[in-house]
Amino acid sequence: MTSRDLPPPPPPAHLRAWMDEDVVRADRARFLADLGRRSLGLGRLLLLWAVAAVFALGWTFVGMALMAIEEHDPLSYLFGLIFAVLGAGVLIPAGFWFAWGAKRDRQVRRLLQAWAEYDPDPTAAAGLRAPGRSLAWLLASFAMGALGLWVTFGAAASARPGETTYGEVTYYMGFGMILWITGLLGLGKAGAHYRWAVRVFRTGGGTPP
Numbered sequence: 001m002t003s004r005d006l007p008p009p010p011p012p013a014h015l016r017a018w019m020d021e022d023v024v025r026a027d028r029a030r031f032l033a034d035l036g037r038r039s040l041g042l043g044r045l046l047l048l049w050a051v052a053a054v055f056a057l058g059w060t061f062v063g064m065a066l067m068a069i070e071e072h073d074p075l076s077y078l079f080g081l082i083f084a085v086l087g088a089g090v091l092i093p094a095g096f097w098f099a100w101g102a103k104r105d106r107q108v109r110r111l112l113q114a115w116a117e118y119d120p121d122p123t124a125a126a127g128l129r130a131p132g133r134s135l136a137w138l139l140a141s142f143a144m145g146a147l148g149l150w151v152t153f154g155a156a157a158s159a160r161p162g163e164t165t166y167g168e169v170t171y172y173m174g175f176g177m178i179l180w181i182t183g184l185l186g187l188g189k190a191g192a193h194y195r196w197a198v199r200v201f202r203t204g205g206g207t208p209p
Contacts, residue, residue: 006038007031007111010118028115032128035112039105040133040193045140045186047101052182054094056175061087063171070167128197137190145183152176 010028011019038044065083068076116128155172158164 006107007034007115009111010114028118031115032112035108035115036128036130036197037133038108039112040130040137040190042133042136045137048182048186049144051094051098051101052178054090054097056178058087058090058094059171059174059178061090063167063174066167066170067165068167070165129194130197131194134190134194137186141183141186141190143183145180145187148176148179148181148183150176152180 008031011024016024061083065080065087068080068083070076112128152173153176155169155176159169
């Protein structure tokens with residue numbers, strides 16, 4: 001999400017009689033286009049990937065801590081503790097960042113729903129389908145999810161007793177899971193948005209993803 005203010009909610013019904021309907025319809029079309037980009041734009045996808053990258057960085061520190069602890073010597077324990085603290089220092093803010101993004105996304109969905117239901121206009125709502133953006137999200141998210149599954153199962157399948165440590169397997173499987181979950185979130189977001197937009201186009205209403 002960008003740092004710009006979100007569009008305002010639709011005006012209350014009792015004020016509509018005092019407003020120019022042409023201006024309100026123009027505002028509605030502009031706000032729907034803006035909210036659609038915020039919900040399924042390139043910036044939103046990059047933000048999701050940025051959060052995943054921060055989680056991956058934090059998990060890397062955790063993996064280094066696990067691998068250091070497996071060395072079983074005092075210096076390695078010290079490095080393991082340092083890496084664990086660094087990992088927590090990255091993962092905890094990343095969790096708050098993810099929660100903030102999810103809250104912001106809910107605000108966008110509520111506004112998108114409110115403006116879609118305000119004086120429904122199937123012609124204006126057609127642009128909400130955003131097939132190009134939806135396809136880009138689907139392809140990019142599918143590729144990331146597939147890579148995550150490959151890393152996760154590949155790490156487990158290629159592990160060899162006595163050669164591969166538990167810390168290494170845990171790190172690579174966790175890293176793959178981060179990629180897989182990120183891809184799954186993107187796929188769900190794109191599919192849900194497109195299905196909702198099609199319902200808006202056909203019926204002039206619906207509940208956003």
